[in-house]
Amino acid sequence: MHIVITGAAGFLGQRLVDQLVSAGQLAGSSLSRLTLIDQTEPPRPEAGDLATKTLALDISQPGALDDVLAEQPDVIYHFAAVVSSAAEGDLDLGMRVNFDATRDLLEGCRKHGLTRTRLIMASSVAAYGGDLPHTLDDMTALHPQNSYGAQKAMSELLINDYSRRGLVDGLVLRLPTIVIRPGRPNAAASSFASSILREPLKGEDAICPVSPDLELFIMSPATVVDALVHGAEVPGEALGAFRAFMLPGITVSVSEMLETLREVGGESALARVQFRPDPKIEAIVGSWPSRFSNLRASRLGFRSDKDFRDIVRAFMDENA
Numbered sequence: 053m054h055i056v057i058t059g060a061a062g063f064l065g066q067r068l069v070d071q072l073v074s075a076g077q078l079a080g081s082s083l084s085r086l087t088l089i090d091q092t093e094p095p096r097p098e099a100g101d102l103a104t105k106t107l108a109l110d111i112s113q114p115g116a117l118d119d120v121l122a123e124q125p126d127v128i129y130h131f132a133a134v135v136s137s138a139a140e141g142d143l144d145l146g147m148r149v150n151f152d153a154t155r156d157l158l159e160g161c162r163k164h165g166l167t168r169t170r171l172i173m174a175s176s177v178a179a180y181g182g183d184l185p186h187t188l189d190d191m192t193a194l195h196p197q198n199s200y201g202a203q204k205a206m207s208e209l210l211i212n213d214y215s216r217r218g219l220v221d222g223l224v225l226r227l228p229t230i231v232i233r234p235g236r237p238n239a240a241a242s243s244f245a246s247s248i249l250r251e252p253l254k255g256e257d258a259i260c261p262v263s264p265d266l267e268l269f270i271m272s273p274a275t276v277v278d279a280l281v282h283g284a285e286v287p288g289e290a291l292g293a294f295r296a297f298m299l300p301g302i303t304v305s306v307s308e309m310l311e312t313l314r315e316v317g318g319e320s321a322l323a324r325v326q327f328r329p330d331p332k333i334e335a336i337v338g339s340w341p342s343r344f345s346n347l348r349a350s351r352l353g354f355r356s357d358k359d360f361r362d363i364v365r366a367f368m369d370e371n372a
Contacts (some may be wrong), residue, residue, distance in 0.1 A: 053077070053078055053079070053081040053082065053083050053084055053085075053126045053127070054084060054085040054086075054087070054123065054124070054125045054126050054127075055072065055078065055083065055085070055086055055087070055125065055126065055127045055128075055129070055284075056087045056089065056120055056125040056127070056128045056129070057069065057086075057087070057088050057089065057128075057129045057131065058089045058090070058111055058117075058128070058129070058130050058131055058132040058157075059089075059090055059130070059131030059132035059133060060088035060089055060090050060094040060106075060131070061088075061090035061091075061092055061093075061094040061095070062090070062131060063233055063234060063235060063273070064131055064174065064230070064273075064276065064277070064280075065088070065090070065094065065129070065131050066094075066095070067273055067274075067276075067277045068129065068277050068280055068281070069086070069088065069094075069097050070097070071277050071278075071281060072086065072281070073086070073097050073098075073099045073102065075281075076102075078127065078281065078284050078285065079127075079284055079285040080285075081126075083102060084102070084103060085102070085103045085104075085105075085123075085125075086099065086102060086103070086104045086105070087104075087105045087107065087120055087123075087125065088104070088105070088106045088107070089106075089107045089109050089111065089117075089120070089132070090107075090108065090109075090132070091108065091109070091110060092108055093106050093107065093108040094106045094107075107120070111132055111149075111153045111156070111157070112148045112149050112152060112153045112156075114156055115156070115160075116156070117156070117157060117160050118160060118163075118164075121160040121161060121163070121164045121166065122164055124164065124166065124169075125166070125169060126168075126169060126170070127169065127170045127171075127172070127284045128157070128161075128169060128170070128171045128172070129172050129174075129280065130154065130157060130171065130172065130173040130174065131174050132149065132153060133149060133150050133174070133204075134146045134149045134150055134200070135200070135238060135239050135240040135241075136176075136178060136198065136200040136201075136239075136240050136241040136242065136336055137239045137240060137241045137332075137333070137336065138239040138240075139198070139199050139200035139203060140198050140199050140200060140241075140336065143199055146199050146200060146203055147199075147203060150200065150203035150204065150207065151203045151206050151207055154173065154207040154210065154211075155207075155210060157171075158171075158210055158211065158214045158219070158220065161214070161219060161220045162214065162219045162220070166219075166220055167218055167219060167220065167221070168221060169220055169221060170221045170222075170223065170283075170284050170288075171211065171220050171221065171222045171223070172222075172223045172224075172225060172280065172283045172284060173207060173208070173211055173222070173223075173224050173225070174225060174227055174280075175204045175205075175207070175208055175224045175225065175226040175227065175296065176200070176201065176204050176226060176227055177226060177227070177228055177229065177269055177298070177340045177341065178196060178198060178200050178201035178204060178336075178339075178340055179194045179196050179201050179204045179205040179208060179226060180192065180194060180195065180196065180201070180340065180341050181194075181195050181196045181197035181198075181201060181339040181340070181341075182195035182197060182339075183195075184341050186343060187343045187344065187345055188298070188341050188343065188344050188345070189298075189344065189345045189346075189347070189348075190294070190296060190297055190298055190346075190348050190349075191294070194208070196339075197335075197336075197339035198336050198339065201339075207224075208224045208296050211223075211224055211295060211296075212224070212294065212295050212296060215295050216293065221288045222295050223283050223286070223291060223295050223297075224295055224296035224297065225279060225280065225283055225297055225299055226296065226297065226298040226299060227271065227276060227299060228268075228269040228270050228271040228276075228298075228299060228301030229242045229245050229268050229269060229270045229271070229301075229340075230246075230270070230271055230272070230273055230276055231245050231246050231249070231268075231270045231271075231272065231309075231363060232246045232249050232250050232272075232273070232363065232364065232367040233246040233250070233273065234250070234273075234371075241333050241336040241337050242268070242337055244258075244259065244260055244261055244262065244333070245268055245270065245306075245309070247259070248260050248306075248309065248310065248313070248325050249309065249312075249313055249364060249367070250367070251324065252313060252317055252321040252322070252324040252325055253313070253316075253317050253321060253364075253367070253368060253371075254371075255324075256324065257324045257325075257326065258324060258325050258326070259325075259326055259327075259328045260306065260310075260325055260326065260327050260328070261328060261329060261330035261333045261334065262306060262329070262330070262333060262334045262337060262338070263306065263329075263334065264305065264306045264307035264310065264327070265305060265306070265307065266305065266306050266334070266337065266338060267303055267304065267305045267306075267342035267343075268303070268304060268305075268306070268309075268337070268340075268342055269301040269302070269303055269340070269341065269342045269343070269344060270301050270302060270303075270304055270357075270360070270363075271299060271300075271301045271302070271356070271357060272357050272362075272363040272366060274366065275355065275356065275357050276299070278355070279299050279354050279355075282352075282353055282354060283354075286352050286353065290352060291352075297346075297348055297349045297352070297354070298344050298346055298349065299346070299349055299354055299356075300344075300346035300349050300350055300354055300355060300356035301344070301346075301356055301357070302356055302357055302359075302360060303342050303343050304360045308360065309360065310322060310325060312360055312361055312364055313325070313364070315361070316361070316364050316365065316368065
């Protein structure tokens with residue numbers, strides 16, 4: 053089995069690579085080839101006899117993926133994206149990377165006849181917004197309130213249509229906010245959701261730019277990666293006509309997150325978090341819904357985290 057990952061140098065791509073290499077198979081087939089793509093050449097995993105190719109490519113350039121797609125990959129994970137705040141700050145950049153590159157990827161699949169290739173795109177809760185019901189489901193109308201969400205929503209519709217036409221076997225997985233991400237804060241509007249836990253647990257200060265009452269729909273890195281692997285294994289006929297799913301997350305408020313920080317890290321850890329309101333970040337994150345009914349995804353075997361404390365403890369165990 054040949055797997056291609058765009059955005060493979062990012063945290064999500066690297067976690068997925070580690071899991072794929074460790075398992076050595078996907079959907080019951082042995083993993084034989086791995087092609088990793090990013091703007092800068094991704095790290096090459098220690099993969100034994102696995103044929104691994106790492107490429108530095110700007111996939112927003114037309115035809116950039118032609119040579120890769122000509123090799124007829126079995127699964128494509130499409131993670132390459134400009135994150136929320138950056139896409140809001142630079143419309144042209146966001147459109148070029150988040151939408152145009154996705155359309156070019158789909159056209160490449162069409163050109164090379166990849167009708168049986170499972171194309172999995174990571175979308176976002178940011179595709180929703182506006183006047184919403186208390187609890188959403190996968191069929192709630194998309195009304196994004198920022199450019200990042202709009203670009204993801206447009207890409208979702210294209211993947212659904214190309215799949216309807218039989219041009220590719222597409223699947224969109226809308227990701228909850230991933231907590232706790234490793235590394236340092238980035239330009240994503242939701243970056244604070246990890247940093248208000250990660251930094252204090254490491255003895256460093258952190259800034260919370262939103263109200264403690266704000267609720268988030270979240271998922272741990274390990275559970276997201278499990279979902280991505282599972283997404284390649286679900287039969288196409290089981291997906292139905294609509295190929296976009298919100299992954300099952302859990303709802304937690306910022307105040308609940310900080311209370312858990314106090315429980316596991318003590319008062320000294322909690323004292324390292326300072327509230328410094330940022331209206332721009334609150335406007336973006338505050339437009340994202342936090343409560344979903346995930347019956348469709350659950351019936352297909354996607355699972356959620358059990359408890360927010362387990363997410364924090366798993367992070368502490370990994371970074372002990």
